[in-house]
Amino acid sequence: MNLNVLVPENTLESTALAAIELADHVELDLTLSADGVLMVYHDLTLRASSNIASLPQFADRVRNFTGVIDENGNEQTIRNNWMFNDLTKEELQSLGVVQRGVGIRPRLFDGNLKIPTFAEFLSQVHHMAYGLNRSMGLVVELKNPYYYNTYQNISVNPRFMENLVLATLAQFGYPLTSEDTPRCVSDQDGNAPVPCGHLVIQSFELPSMQHLHQVAPFIEKSMLINAGLLPLLTFQGIQDLSGWISYFSPWKELVYTGILAQIEAEGIQYNETMIDEMGGFVPPQ
Secondary structure, three states, X not given: OOHHHOOOOOOHHHHHHHHXXXXXXXXXXXXXXXXXXXXXXXXXXXXXXXXXXXXXXXXXXXXEEEEEOOOOOOEEEEEEEOXXXXXXXXXXXXXXXXXXXXXXXXXXXXXXXXXXXXXHHHHHHHHHHHHHOOOOEEEEEEOOHHHHHOOOOOOOOOOHHHHHHHHHHHHOOOOOOOOOOOOOEEHHHOOEEOOOOOEEEEEOOHHHHXXXXXXXXXXXXXXXXOOOOHHHHEHHHHHHHHOOOOEEEEOHHHHHOOHHHHHHHHOOOOOHHHHHHOOOEOOOO
């Protein structure tokens, strides 16, 4: 069930609605503010999913950007927009979230909901678990960790974002190793104990996922795969991942239309010899 058609995604309100509807899991996207706070938001930019364009105090913060946005080497050009990581947590939470202009999604809540921090999101999940007497699993996606890490002091902590995600989960009682005891509580309900929900971490960036597995092997992981990660779509690629990845999550077009059809549609150039040496692409079926 996708409740984002009713309430904008990644908000506390959409999470509460998902819990009331007895969702087994909720998926959230993590980004970083300018002052290094984990925020729950999807995009690198703010125009499409917030009301920033209507707020005169941010008019001089609009800019262009061209650069590498992930460890897969993908480059992106952004024009006339506000970069998420240019704003501090306080500035980001002064914005109002708006519904994406997709299909017939209602715009009833536009401008009235806020961008939550990861800590606020976890607090909400635990509050709903306490009220409903049932846990709700989390599927936590790290969005563009390479990009966000480059704006932190990576000479001291090159995996700033990944390590902060793990530290926050540990702070809220989620076990990171098999020796850890789950100790989730609802801080909104007098620190009453609640069951820690099933936890999965995911990303499109393989080095980021490898780091997370190295420091927190107990947490289940899902490898997100698009057409830019062709070696992972081979028989050898799947075999290499199978030793430590719990879930293999290819982009839906790769499953429905096939990898070669997607390559042709996007005009992707790739090393055919290398792909053949890795056993060739796995067919959709």
